Amino acid sequence: MTLPVMEPDLDAAVLKNWARVVDDGPFSSLCWGERIAFDNPDSLTLLGAMAAWTDRVQLVTTVIVPQLHDPVMCAKALATGDMLSGGRLTVGIGVGGRHEDYHAVGADPRTQTMRVMAERVDIMKRVWAGEKITESVLPVGPAPVRKGGPGLLVGTIGPKTVRSAAGWADGLAGTTLDLDLAAQGALFDVAREAWAAVGKPAPHLGTSFWFAIGEGDAPRAQVHHHLRRYMNWIPAEFVDAMAATTGWAGPEDELAATLRAFEAIGTDEIHLIPTSSDIDQLRRVADVVSDF
Template structure:
Protein backbone atom coordinates (compact mmCIF):
# COMPACT_ATOMS: atom_id res chain seq x y z
CA UNK A 1 0.00 0.00 0.00
CA UNK A 2 2.75 2.50 0.89
CA UNK A 3 4.54 1.79 -2.40
CA UNK A 4 1.39 2.25 -4.52
CA UNK A 5 0.10 5.47 -2.93
CA UNK A 6 1.47 8.82 -1.83
CA UNK A 7 -1.49 10.44 -0.02
CA UNK A 8 -3.71 7.66 1.35
CA UNK A 9 -3.52 7.34 5.15
CA UNK A 10 -2.53 3.85 6.25
CA UNK A 11 -4.14 2.52 9.42
CA UNK A 12 -3.87 -0.76 11.30
CA UNK A 13 -6.85 -1.72 13.45
CA UNK A 14 -6.02 -3.21 15.76
CA UNK A 15 -2.63 -4.53 16.83
CA UNK A 16 -2.49 -6.33 20.19
CA UNK A 17 0.89 -5.44 21.78
CA UNK A 18 0.61 -8.28 24.32
CA UNK A 19 1.08 -10.72 21.43
CA UNK A 20 4.46 -9.21 20.48
CA UNK A 21 7.81 -8.28 21.96
CA UNK A 22 7.42 -4.50 22.37
CA UNK A 23 10.91 -3.68 21.10
CA UNK A 24 10.48 -5.77 17.95
CA UNK A 25 7.00 -4.34 17.45
CA UNK A 26 8.40 -0.82 17.77
CA UNK A 27 11.01 -1.66 15.13
CA UNK A 28 8.42 -3.09 12.74
CA UNK A 29 6.07 -0.12 13.10
CA UNK A 30 8.90 2.39 12.74
CA UNK A 31 9.96 0.64 9.53
CA UNK A 32 6.40 0.84 8.20
CA UNK A 33 6.20 4.50 9.19
CA UNK A 34 9.34 5.25 7.19
CA UNK A 35 8.15 3.30 4.16
CA UNK A 36 4.96 5.35 3.95
CA UNK A 37 6.59 8.71 4.78
CA UNK A 38 4.77 9.13 8.08
CA UNK A 39 1.27 8.21 6.91
CA UNK A 40 0.93 5.33 9.37
CA UNK A 41 -1.65 5.30 12.17
CA UNK A 42 -1.67 2.34 14.54
CA UNK A 43 -4.77 1.14 16.36
CA UNK A 44 -3.92 -0.74 19.55
CA UNK A 45 -6.13 -2.92 21.72
CA UNK A 46 -6.07 -5.82 24.15
CA UNK A 47 -7.88 -8.27 21.86
CA UNK A 48 -10.80 -10.49 22.66
CA UNK A 49 -9.77 -14.05 21.81
CA UNK A 50 -7.91 -16.23 24.28
CA UNK A 51 -6.91 -18.43 21.34
CA UNK A 52 -4.78 -15.58 19.93
CA UNK A 53 -2.81 -15.37 23.16
CA UNK A 54 -2.41 -19.14 23.35
CA UNK A 55 -1.23 -19.33 19.73
CA UNK A 56 1.87 -17.22 20.47
CA UNK A 57 2.40 -18.30 24.08
CA UNK A 58 1.23 -14.96 25.51
CA UNK A 59 -0.19 -14.69 29.02
CA UNK A 60 -3.96 -14.15 28.93
CA UNK A 61 -3.74 -12.42 32.31
CA UNK A 62 -1.89 -9.53 30.62
CA UNK A 63 -5.08 -8.68 28.71
CA UNK A 64 -5.37 -5.41 30.60
CA UNK A 65 -5.20 -1.79 29.50
CA UNK A 66 -2.43 -1.17 32.06
CA UNK A 67 -0.23 -3.81 30.44
CA UNK A 68 -1.00 -2.39 27.00
CA UNK A 69 0.06 1.07 28.17
CA UNK A 70 3.30 -0.32 29.62
CA UNK A 71 4.18 -1.81 26.25
CA UNK A 72 3.23 1.41 24.45
CA UNK A 73 5.56 3.34 26.72
CA UNK A 74 8.35 0.90 25.86
CA UNK A 75 7.73 1.39 22.14
CA UNK A 76 7.75 5.15 22.57
CA UNK A 77 11.13 4.94 24.32
CA UNK A 78 12.49 2.92 21.39
CA UNK A 79 11.14 5.53 18.95
CA UNK A 80 12.76 8.26 21.02
CA UNK A 81 16.16 6.61 20.46
CA UNK A 82 16.73 5.12 23.92
CA UNK A 83 18.96 2.08 24.03
CA UNK A 84 16.86 -0.51 25.83
CA UNK A 85 18.80 -3.61 24.80
CA UNK A 86 22.35 -2.79 25.86
CA UNK A 87 23.59 -3.25 22.30
CA UNK A 88 26.12 -0.93 20.69
CA UNK A 89 23.37 1.10 19.04
CA UNK A 90 19.69 1.69 19.84
CA UNK A 91 17.15 -0.39 17.95
CA UNK A 92 16.31 1.27 14.66
CA UNK A 93 15.26 2.55 12.29
CA UNK A 94 13.92 5.78 13.77
CA UNK A 95 10.33 6.42 12.72
CA UNK A 96 9.56 8.98 10.02
CA UNK A 97 7.73 11.18 12.52
CA UNK A 98 9.44 12.22 15.76
CA UNK A 99 7.89 10.20 18.55
CA UNK A 100 6.59 7.51 16.24
CA UNK A 101 3.36 6.91 14.36
CA UNK A 102 0.02 8.22 15.57
CA UNK A 103 -1.60 5.80 18.05
CA UNK A 104 -5.32 5.14 18.56
CA UNK A 105 -6.95 3.10 21.30
CA UNK A 106 -9.11 0.36 19.84
CA UNK A 107 -12.16 0.20 22.04
CA UNK A 108 -15.91 0.64 22.24
CA UNK A 109 -15.85 0.74 26.04
CA UNK A 110 -16.01 4.00 27.98
CA UNK A 111 -13.48 3.12 30.69
CA UNK A 112 -10.90 1.75 28.26
CA UNK A 113 -11.18 4.76 25.98
CA UNK A 114 -10.84 7.24 28.85
CA UNK A 115 -7.85 5.42 30.38
CA UNK A 116 -5.82 5.83 27.16
CA UNK A 117 -5.94 9.63 27.13
CA UNK A 118 -2.41 9.85 28.48
CA UNK A 119 -0.74 8.14 25.53
CA UNK A 120 -3.17 7.74 22.61
CA UNK A 121 -3.88 10.33 19.94
CA UNK A 122 -7.49 9.26 19.57
CA UNK A 123 -10.03 6.51 19.31
CA UNK A 124 -10.31 3.57 16.90
CA UNK A 125 -13.91 2.64 17.56
CA UNK A 126 -16.16 -0.04 16.13
CA UNK A 127 -19.91 0.28 15.63
CA UNK A 128 -21.52 -3.14 15.61
CA UNK A 129 -25.06 -1.89 14.96
CA UNK A 130 -24.60 1.68 13.66
CA UNK A 131 -25.90 3.14 16.93
CA UNK A 132 -25.16 6.84 16.50
CA UNK A 133 -26.19 7.71 20.05
CA UNK A 134 -23.80 5.15 21.56
CA UNK A 135 -20.97 6.29 19.31
CA UNK A 136 -21.64 9.95 20.14
CA UNK A 137 -21.52 9.09 23.85
CA UNK A 138 -18.16 7.35 23.42
CA UNK A 139 -16.83 10.32 21.45
CA UNK A 140 -17.88 12.64 24.29
CA UNK A 141 -16.11 10.41 26.81
CA UNK A 142 -12.93 10.65 24.73
CA UNK A 143 -13.19 14.43 24.35
CA UNK A 144 -13.61 14.87 28.09
CA UNK A 145 -10.78 12.48 28.97
CA UNK A 146 -8.33 14.05 26.53
CA UNK A 147 -9.23 17.52 27.78
CA UNK A 148 -8.74 16.45 31.41
CA UNK A 149 -5.33 15.02 30.46
CA UNK A 150 -4.44 18.36 28.80
CA UNK A 151 -3.97 16.60 25.48
CA UNK A 152 -4.93 17.91 22.02
CA UNK A 153 -8.45 17.01 20.93
CA UNK A 154 -8.60 13.29 20.10
CA UNK A 155 -8.91 11.95 16.60
CA UNK A 156 -12.27 10.20 16.55
CA UNK A 157 -12.69 7.26 14.20
CA UNK A 158 -15.11 4.38 13.97
CA UNK A 159 -15.74 1.48 11.61
CA UNK A 160 -18.39 -1.01 10.60
CA UNK A 161 -18.97 -3.96 8.28
CA UNK A 162 -20.76 -3.26 5.02
CA UNK A 163 -22.36 -4.95 2.03
CA UNK A 164 -23.78 -3.03 -0.93
CA UNK A 165 -26.98 -3.76 -2.80
CA UNK A 166 -25.20 -2.59 -5.97
CA UNK A 167 -22.72 -5.48 -5.78
CA UNK A 168 -24.67 -8.21 -3.97
CA UNK A 169 -28.04 -9.85 -4.53
CA UNK A 170 -28.28 -10.44 -0.77
CA UNK A 171 -26.26 -7.84 1.17
CA UNK A 172 -27.64 -8.84 4.58
CA UNK A 173 -26.91 -12.48 3.85
CA UNK A 174 -23.40 -11.49 2.77
CA UNK A 175 -22.73 -9.91 6.15
CA UNK A 176 -24.21 -12.93 7.92
CA UNK A 177 -21.96 -15.33 6.02
CA UNK A 178 -18.94 -13.14 6.71
CA UNK A 179 -19.65 -13.05 10.45
CA UNK A 180 -20.12 -16.82 10.53
CA UNK A 181 -16.57 -17.10 9.14
CA UNK A 182 -14.96 -14.17 10.99
CA UNK A 183 -16.46 -15.03 14.38
CA UNK A 184 -16.02 -18.76 14.13
CA UNK A 185 -14.82 -19.00 17.73
CA UNK A 186 -18.29 -17.92 18.94
CA UNK A 187 -21.17 -20.44 19.03
CA UNK A 188 -23.08 -20.10 15.73
CA UNK A 189 -26.38 -19.37 17.48
CA UNK A 190 -24.91 -16.20 19.00
CA UNK A 191 -23.54 -15.06 15.64
CA UNK A 192 -26.91 -15.77 14.03
CA UNK A 193 -28.63 -13.65 16.68
CA UNK A 194 -26.40 -10.63 16.15
CA UNK A 195 -26.03 -10.79 12.36
CA UNK A 196 -29.42 -9.24 11.42
CA UNK A 197 -28.50 -5.97 13.17
CA UNK A 198 -24.74 -5.89 12.51
CA UNK A 199 -23.11 -3.53 10.05
CA UNK A 200 -24.64 -1.85 7.02
CA UNK A 201 -26.53 -3.69 4.29
CA UNK A 202 -28.16 -1.50 1.66
CA UNK A 203 -27.67 0.90 -1.20
CA UNK A 204 -25.00 3.52 -1.70
CA UNK A 205 -27.59 6.26 -1.21
CA UNK A 206 -28.55 4.77 2.15
CA UNK A 207 -24.86 4.50 3.06
CA UNK A 208 -24.40 8.20 2.35
CA UNK A 209 -27.10 8.95 4.92
CA UNK A 210 -25.41 6.74 7.51
CA UNK A 211 -22.04 8.40 6.93
CA UNK A 212 -23.64 11.84 7.19
CA UNK A 213 -24.93 10.84 10.60
CA UNK A 214 -21.46 9.87 11.78
CA UNK A 215 -20.06 13.12 10.40
CA UNK A 216 -22.71 15.05 12.34
CA UNK A 217 -21.58 13.58 15.67
CA UNK A 218 -17.97 14.51 14.93
CA UNK A 219 -16.35 11.43 13.41
CA UNK A 220 -13.05 12.37 11.80
CA UNK A 221 -12.94 9.12 9.86
CA UNK A 222 -15.17 6.12 9.22
CA UNK A 223 -13.55 2.92 8.03
CA UNK A 224 -15.77 0.64 5.96
CA UNK A 225 -14.95 -3.03 6.48
CA UNK A 226 -15.78 -5.17 3.43
CA UNK A 227 -17.55 -8.49 3.87
CA UNK A 228 -16.76 -9.75 0.37
CA UNK A 229 -13.67 -10.06 -1.81
CA UNK A 230 -15.56 -8.58 -4.79
CA UNK A 231 -13.39 -5.68 -6.03
CA UNK A 232 -16.43 -3.96 -7.56
CA UNK A 233 -17.49 -2.67 -4.16
CA UNK A 234 -14.35 -0.53 -3.96
CA UNK A 235 -15.04 1.01 -7.34
CA UNK A 236 -18.69 1.64 -6.46
CA UNK A 237 -17.73 3.31 -3.19
CA UNK A 238 -15.01 5.39 -4.79
CA UNK A 239 -17.38 6.67 -7.45
CA UNK A 240 -20.25 7.35 -5.07
CA UNK A 241 -18.42 8.89 -2.13
CA UNK A 242 -15.74 10.92 -3.89
Protein backbone atom coordinates (compact mmCIF):
# COMPACT_ATOMS: atom_id res chain seq x y z
CA MET A 1 0.00 0.00 0.00
CA THR A 2 1.24 3.45 -0.93
CA LEU A 3 0.83 6.37 1.43
CA PRO A 4 -1.42 9.18 0.11
CA VAL A 5 1.56 11.54 -0.08
CA MET A 6 0.33 13.24 -3.26
CA GLU A 7 -3.00 14.23 -1.73
CA PRO A 8 -3.65 17.80 -0.47
CA ASP A 9 -3.89 18.96 3.14
CA LEU A 10 -1.80 16.20 4.68
CA ASP A 11 -0.56 16.35 8.24
CA ALA A 12 1.30 14.05 10.60
CA ALA A 13 -1.92 12.58 11.99
CA VAL A 14 -3.14 11.41 8.57
CA LEU A 15 0.20 9.86 7.65
CA LYS A 16 0.62 8.21 11.05
CA ASN A 17 -2.89 6.72 10.94
CA TRP A 18 -2.29 5.31 7.46
CA ALA A 19 1.08 3.91 8.48
CA ARG A 20 -0.31 2.17 11.54
CA VAL A 21 -3.31 0.68 9.74
CA VAL A 22 -1.01 -0.63 6.99
CA ASP A 23 1.42 -2.03 9.57
CA ASP A 24 -1.41 -3.73 11.49
CA GLY A 25 -3.07 -5.07 8.35
CA PRO A 26 -2.36 -7.70 5.74
CA PHE A 27 -0.09 -5.59 3.54
CA SER A 28 3.47 -6.64 2.72
CA SER A 29 4.93 -3.18 2.07
CA LEU A 30 4.37 0.49 2.81
CA CYS A 31 5.43 2.71 -0.11
CA TRP A 32 5.71 6.36 -1.07
CA GLY A 33 6.88 8.29 -4.09
CA GLU A 34 9.09 11.31 -4.65
CA ARG A 35 8.42 14.67 -6.20
CA ILE A 36 10.22 17.95 -5.59
CA ALA A 37 8.15 20.74 -7.20
CA PHE A 38 4.96 19.60 -5.43
CA ASP A 39 3.63 19.76 -1.87
CA ASN A 40 4.28 16.12 -0.95
CA PRO A 41 6.53 15.33 2.05
CA ASP A 42 10.25 14.84 1.46
CA SER A 43 10.88 11.14 0.87
CA LEU A 44 14.00 10.76 2.99
CA THR A 45 12.56 12.67 5.94
CA LEU A 46 9.39 10.59 5.69
CA LEU A 47 11.49 7.43 5.81
CA GLY A 48 12.56 8.28 9.36
CA ALA A 49 8.96 8.78 10.43
CA MET A 50 7.83 5.54 8.81
CA ALA A 51 10.64 3.65 10.53
CA ALA A 52 9.38 5.02 13.87
CA TRP A 53 5.65 4.58 13.20
CA THR A 54 5.79 0.97 11.97
CA ASP A 55 7.25 -2.29 13.27
CA ARG A 56 6.46 -5.01 10.73
CA VAL A 57 5.86 -3.86 7.20
CA GLN A 58 8.59 -3.46 4.56
CA LEU A 59 9.31 0.19 3.69
CA VAL A 60 9.68 0.84 -0.04
CA THR A 61 10.58 4.07 -1.84
CA THR A 62 8.66 4.12 -5.14
CA VAL A 63 10.79 5.77 -6.27
CA ILE A 64 13.83 7.81 -5.22
CA VAL A 65 15.48 9.68 -8.11
CA PRO A 66 19.23 9.63 -7.29
CA GLN A 67 20.04 12.37 -9.80
CA LEU A 68 18.08 14.78 -7.55
CA HIS A 69 20.37 14.08 -4.59
CA ASP A 70 24.02 14.01 -3.68
CA PRO A 71 24.64 10.25 -3.92
CA VAL A 72 26.76 10.02 -0.76
CA MET A 73 24.23 11.92 1.35
CA CYS A 74 21.40 9.91 -0.21
CA ALA A 75 23.22 6.68 0.68
CA LYS A 76 23.72 7.90 4.25
CA ALA A 77 20.06 8.88 4.63
CA LEU A 78 18.84 5.56 3.25
CA ALA A 79 21.26 3.59 5.43
CA THR A 80 19.99 5.56 8.44
CA GLY A 81 16.40 4.67 7.56
CA ASP A 82 17.41 1.06 7.11
CA MET A 83 19.07 1.05 10.54
CA LEU A 84 16.12 2.76 12.24
CA SER A 85 13.65 0.30 10.71
CA GLY A 86 15.69 -2.76 11.62
CA GLY A 87 16.54 -3.61 8.00
CA ARG A 88 13.02 -3.22 6.62
CA LEU A 89 13.99 -0.87 3.78
CA THR A 90 13.77 -1.61 0.06
CA VAL A 91 14.87 1.19 -2.27
CA GLY A 92 12.96 1.71 -5.48
CA ILE A 93 15.01 3.84 -7.88
CA GLY A 94 14.01 5.64 -11.07
CA VAL A 95 14.99 8.49 -13.37
CA GLY A 96 11.82 10.49 -12.69
CA GLY A 97 9.35 11.85 -15.20
CA ARG A 98 9.54 15.62 -14.72
CA HIS A 99 12.23 18.07 -15.76
CA GLU A 100 10.81 20.59 -13.29
CA ASP A 101 12.00 18.44 -10.39
CA TYR A 102 15.51 18.49 -11.82
CA HIS A 103 15.37 22.26 -12.27
CA ALA A 104 14.01 22.74 -8.73
CA VAL A 105 17.18 21.28 -7.16
CA GLY A 106 19.61 22.62 -9.76
CA ALA A 107 20.16 19.21 -11.36
CA ASP A 108 20.90 18.93 -15.08
CA PRO A 109 17.95 17.34 -16.95
CA ARG A 110 20.53 15.81 -19.28
CA THR A 111 21.39 13.44 -16.41
CA GLN A 112 17.86 11.98 -16.61
CA THR A 113 19.23 8.75 -18.08
CA MET A 114 19.61 5.15 -16.98
CA ARG A 115 23.38 5.42 -17.40
CA VAL A 116 23.74 8.31 -14.96
CA MET A 117 21.27 6.70 -12.57
CA ALA A 118 23.34 3.50 -12.58
CA GLU A 119 26.48 5.55 -11.83
CA ARG A 120 24.75 7.11 -8.81
CA VAL A 121 23.56 3.69 -7.65
CA ASP A 122 27.13 2.41 -7.88
CA ILE A 123 28.34 5.22 -5.60
CA MET A 124 25.59 4.46 -3.08
CA LYS A 125 26.45 0.76 -3.09
CA ARG A 126 30.12 1.59 -2.50
CA VAL A 127 29.12 3.71 0.50
CA TRP A 128 26.96 0.89 1.87
CA ALA A 129 29.85 -1.54 1.43
CA GLY A 130 31.99 0.63 3.72
CA GLU A 131 34.28 1.91 0.99
CA LYS A 132 35.80 5.34 1.49
CA ILE A 133 34.69 7.46 -1.47
CA THR A 134 37.19 10.21 -0.59
CA GLU A 135 40.31 10.48 1.55
CA SER A 136 38.26 10.80 4.72
CA VAL A 137 39.45 9.38 8.02
CA LEU A 138 36.47 7.04 8.20
CA PRO A 139 33.96 5.86 5.58
CA VAL A 140 30.44 7.28 5.50
CA GLY A 141 28.10 5.40 7.83
CA PRO A 142 25.99 4.05 9.34
CA ALA A 143 26.30 0.60 7.89
CA PRO A 144 22.98 -0.74 6.60
CA VAL A 145 21.53 -3.78 8.36
CA ARG A 146 21.76 -5.95 5.25
CA LYS A 147 25.34 -6.46 4.10
CA GLY A 148 25.84 -4.51 0.89
CA GLY A 149 22.81 -2.32 1.48
CA PRO A 150 19.03 -2.46 1.08
CA GLY A 151 17.38 -4.35 -1.74
CA LEU A 152 17.06 -2.33 -4.93
CA LEU A 153 14.11 -2.20 -7.32
CA VAL A 154 14.09 -0.36 -10.63
CA GLY A 155 11.08 1.80 -11.37
CA THR A 156 10.19 1.11 -14.98
CA ILE A 157 7.52 0.53 -17.58
CA GLY A 158 9.77 -0.38 -20.50
CA PRO A 159 11.90 -3.36 -21.56
CA LYS A 160 15.01 -1.30 -22.35
CA THR A 161 15.09 0.04 -18.81
CA VAL A 162 14.55 -3.44 -17.38
CA ARG A 163 17.45 -4.91 -19.32
CA SER A 164 19.80 -2.07 -18.38
CA ALA A 165 19.06 -2.54 -14.66
CA ALA A 166 19.63 -6.29 -14.47
CA GLY A 167 23.21 -5.84 -13.30
CA TRP A 168 22.38 -3.82 -10.18
CA ALA A 169 18.68 -4.24 -9.32
CA ASP A 170 16.97 -7.04 -7.42
CA GLY A 171 13.67 -6.60 -9.21
CA LEU A 172 11.02 -4.24 -10.55
CA ALA A 173 8.88 -1.54 -9.01
CA GLY A 174 7.01 -0.65 -12.16
CA THR A 175 3.74 1.03 -12.99
CA THR A 176 0.88 0.02 -15.22
CA LEU A 177 -1.46 2.78 -16.33
CA ASP A 178 -4.10 0.70 -18.09
CA LEU A 179 -3.67 -2.63 -16.25
CA ASP A 180 -2.78 -4.44 -19.49
CA LEU A 181 -2.03 -7.97 -18.27
CA ALA A 182 -0.48 -9.11 -21.54
CA ALA A 183 1.92 -6.16 -21.63
CA GLN A 184 2.79 -6.62 -17.97
CA GLY A 185 3.41 -10.34 -18.46
CA ALA A 186 5.67 -9.63 -21.43
CA LEU A 187 7.69 -7.14 -19.36
CA PHE A 188 8.06 -9.71 -16.59
CA ASP A 189 9.39 -12.19 -19.16
CA VAL A 190 11.97 -9.61 -20.24
CA ALA A 191 13.05 -9.22 -16.61
CA ARG A 192 13.32 -12.96 -16.05
CA GLU A 193 15.45 -13.34 -19.17
CA ALA A 194 17.64 -10.32 -18.33
CA TRP A 195 18.32 -11.47 -14.78
CA ALA A 196 19.11 -15.00 -15.97
CA ALA A 197 21.48 -13.62 -18.61
CA VAL A 198 23.65 -12.00 -15.92
CA GLY A 199 23.51 -15.08 -13.69
CA LYS A 200 21.25 -13.63 -11.00
CA PRO A 201 18.32 -15.23 -9.16
CA ALA A 202 14.83 -14.56 -10.48
CA PRO A 203 13.85 -10.90 -10.01
CA HIS A 204 11.18 -9.60 -7.66
CA LEU A 205 8.32 -8.73 -10.01
CA GLY A 206 6.35 -5.74 -8.80
CA THR A 207 4.04 -3.24 -10.41
CA SER A 208 1.64 -0.55 -9.23
CA PHE A 209 -1.55 1.22 -10.21
CA TRP A 210 -3.86 3.91 -8.91
CA PHE A 211 -7.08 2.79 -7.24
CA ALA A 212 -10.39 4.06 -5.91
CA ILE A 213 -12.76 1.66 -4.21
CA GLY A 214 -16.53 2.12 -4.06
CA GLU A 215 -19.75 1.78 -6.01
CA GLY A 216 -21.19 3.52 -9.05
CA ASP A 217 -19.44 6.39 -10.81
CA ALA A 218 -17.79 7.87 -7.72
CA PRO A 219 -14.57 5.76 -7.79
CA ARG A 220 -13.78 6.64 -11.41
CA ALA A 221 -14.48 10.31 -10.70
CA GLN A 222 -12.10 10.09 -7.73
CA VAL A 223 -9.30 8.70 -9.93
CA HIS A 224 -9.94 11.44 -12.48
CA HIS A 225 -9.80 14.16 -9.83
CA HIS A 226 -6.54 12.77 -8.46
CA LEU A 227 -4.91 12.53 -11.88
CA ARG A 228 -5.91 16.12 -12.70
CA ARG A 229 -4.00 17.31 -9.64
CA TYR A 230 -1.07 14.90 -9.71
CA MET A 231 -0.34 15.06 -13.44
CA ASN A 232 -0.15 18.83 -13.43
CA TRP A 233 2.79 18.83 -15.87
CA ILE A 234 0.56 17.30 -18.59
CA PRO A 235 -2.07 19.39 -20.44
CA ALA A 236 -5.43 18.91 -18.73
CA GLU A 237 -7.13 17.72 -21.92
CA PHE A 238 -4.64 14.85 -22.18
CA VAL A 239 -5.26 13.85 -18.57
CA ASP A 240 -9.01 13.96 -19.17
CA ALA A 241 -8.62 11.70 -22.20
CA MET A 242 -6.66 9.06 -20.31
CA ALA A 243 -8.59 9.22 -17.02
CA ALA A 244 -11.31 6.78 -18.11
CA THR A 245 -8.82 3.92 -18.54
CA THR A 246 -6.03 4.80 -16.09
CA GLY A 247 -5.84 2.92 -12.82
CA TRP A 248 -8.55 0.80 -11.25
CA ALA A 249 -11.94 1.92 -9.93
CA GLY A 250 -14.79 -0.21 -8.62
CA PRO A 251 -16.14 -2.38 -5.77
CA GLU A 252 -14.30 -4.89 -3.60
CA ASP A 253 -15.09 -8.04 -5.58
CA GLU A 254 -13.73 -6.53 -8.78
CA LEU A 255 -10.51 -5.49 -7.04
CA ALA A 256 -10.04 -9.05 -5.77
CA ALA A 257 -10.49 -10.40 -9.30
CA THR A 258 -7.96 -7.88 -10.64
CA LEU A 259 -5.39 -8.84 -8.02
CA ARG A 260 -5.91 -12.53 -8.80
CA ALA A 261 -5.36 -11.82 -12.50
CA PHE A 262 -2.02 -10.16 -11.75
CA GLU A 263 -1.10 -13.02 -9.46
CA ALA A 264 -1.74 -15.44 -12.34
CA ILE A 265 0.95 -13.80 -14.52
CA GLY A 266 3.57 -14.12 -11.79
CA THR A 267 3.33 -10.76 -10.04
CA ASP A 268 5.07 -10.95 -6.67
CA GLU A 269 3.72 -7.69 -5.32
CA ILE A 270 1.38 -4.86 -6.30
CA HIS A 271 1.98 -1.42 -4.81
CA LEU A 272 -1.52 0.05 -4.76
CA ILE A 273 -1.61 3.85 -5.07
CA PRO A 274 -4.51 5.66 -3.35
CA THR A 275 -6.33 8.55 -4.96
CA SER A 276 -7.71 9.82 -1.66
CA SER A 277 -6.43 10.24 1.89
CA ASP A 278 -9.75 8.88 3.25
CA ILE A 279 -8.67 6.05 5.53
CA ASP A 280 -11.91 4.19 4.79
CA GLN A 281 -10.44 3.49 1.34
CA LEU A 282 -7.48 1.83 3.05
CA ARG A 283 -9.63 -0.25 5.37
CA ARG A 284 -11.80 -1.49 2.49
CA VAL A 285 -8.75 -2.58 0.51
CA ALA A 286 -7.35 -4.27 3.62
CA ASP A 287 -10.48 -6.43 3.77
CA VAL A 288 -9.85 -7.52 0.18
CA VAL A 289 -6.13 -8.14 0.65
CA SER A 290 -6.69 -10.19 3.83
CA ASP A 291 -8.01 -13.02 1.63
CA PHE A 292 -4.65 -13.40 -0.16
